[in-house]
Amino acid sequence: MSDGASTEILxxxxxxxxxGESHILHGVDFSVSKGELVTLLGRNGSGRTTTLKAILGLTGKRTGSVLLNGRExxxxxxxxxxHLGLGWCPEERGIFASLSAEENLLLPPAVGSGGMSVAEIYEMFPNLAERRRSPGGRLSGGEQQMLALARILRTxxxxxxxxxxxxxxxPVIVQALGKAVASLKARGFTIVLVEQNFRFAAPLADRHYLLEHGRIIDQIPAGALxxxxxxxxxxLGV
Amino acid sequence: MTQALFGQLLVGLINGSFYALLSLGLAIIFGLLDVVNFAHGAQYMLGAYLAWMGLTWLGIGYWVALFAAPAAVGILGMAVERLLLRRLRGLDNLYGLLLTFGLALAVEGLFRQGFGISGNSYPVPAQLTGAKNLGFMVLPIYRAWVVVASLVVCFSSWLVIEKTRLGAYLRAGTENPRMLQAFGVNVPLMFTVTYGFGAALAAFAGVMAAPVYQVTPTMGSQVIIVVFAVVVIGGMGSILGAIVTGLGLGLLEGAAKFFWPEISGTVVFIAMALVLLLRPAGLFGRQR
Known part of the structure; x- marks a missing residue:
């Protein structure tokens, strides 16, 4: 990585x-610079999801170091x-079924300045505007996914x-999500993407990290892909 | 004939008001913290005793006690959550049940030791003495106040939970506290405050109950069993279910006292058995 430490976000x-007793991550090392989109690739069980959760402190015990904008x-x-400016879109989406779509969207408190406005978000995901009054549990899988992504853009x-x-x-929803992620990158968001769908991730990413058995074993720049x-x-076994 | 029926229904409505207040607190605590709060009865009893002690020893009147006692019990509840219940998080909710049950027994025992088991009476506040003759029945003013005040408290709690941002946090936290915390909401603090609020509601009910029932160390354990039945019938964790079922079961008990007095003590549990058979998640509950 040639980027200076000043632009390093994570x-x-x-x-x-x-x-509990299971040791999932065995010394993960990686970094992400401002405005970059990196992926964590690996088979199921390699520790990709756990890496994201561990960054948020959602696992059990964790040791090592996670610097966010230079803060431990x-x-x-x-x-x-x-509140250090992190937004998480979990694998299971985490939509609150008893809250309406709009309540879900408005729920997360601000964790930084300059979040997108509700109008901008509805422009990016017009389906959500139509379904704003529906309970989160009644949305389709695609709508829930868009909502899970949309609600961290406001914060x-x-x-x-x-x-x-x-x-x-x-596929049509995957395409829409691809467009959304690309436009988020263009807006300057820094993104860590855990993805099984390699064809989805490849054109979006700057770099790829390969995970195996709870460790980063390699790094591939987009150009060498x-x-x-x-x-x-x-x-990846695909 | 109708005098007697309305009289029993009124008693039922009064009891129902207390059931509603108590089961509301239990439902909120269970929903967010996943704690079956067996100390709820003790917190109710503490509210009544604090009012009684305030009046007898310090000359502090009903209206001050109505706010001061819940505040004190609420603070105590927050301490219990922060110092004890928090350590049990992540374990099976049986542990929380046992801890709060133990606390309830300890508190009740201490009060028995200190005050004996015979009741202390608490006078109706001067502004609410007397009764109004409605023609078909005589309505004691204080009892009307109990019904109105508990309805106001219950429905404003419900409105806050359903319609405000704070309430949205509570509902979201009830579903998935970790997700909520990942958004940056201080969920551990919410747990503490929510438990304190539930305890304060119980104490509020206790102060209101002081002039109606005898203030005794066992008043909490007597009512708590019925209140748990209310929560089960309404649906564990359902706020509206707790309120509506509390009032409804109070009325059902009252009606039973008139039509079939022998069954009035068990009618709530018969209803509970029926509801569990037909709708295991409760009348207002969602299957988890």
Missing amino acids: RVSGLHAFY TIAMPTHRIA GARLLLLDEITEGLA GAREPELQRF
């Missing part, structure tokens, strides 16, 4: 994380970490952790 070093967060409670979070946002969705694709396919 630096994870020697991160170990546990769920390893000992902070989750809600304080979020002023500048670093987005997106976990498997295309999982189980129809073509040459290494067969090897990657094998690695």
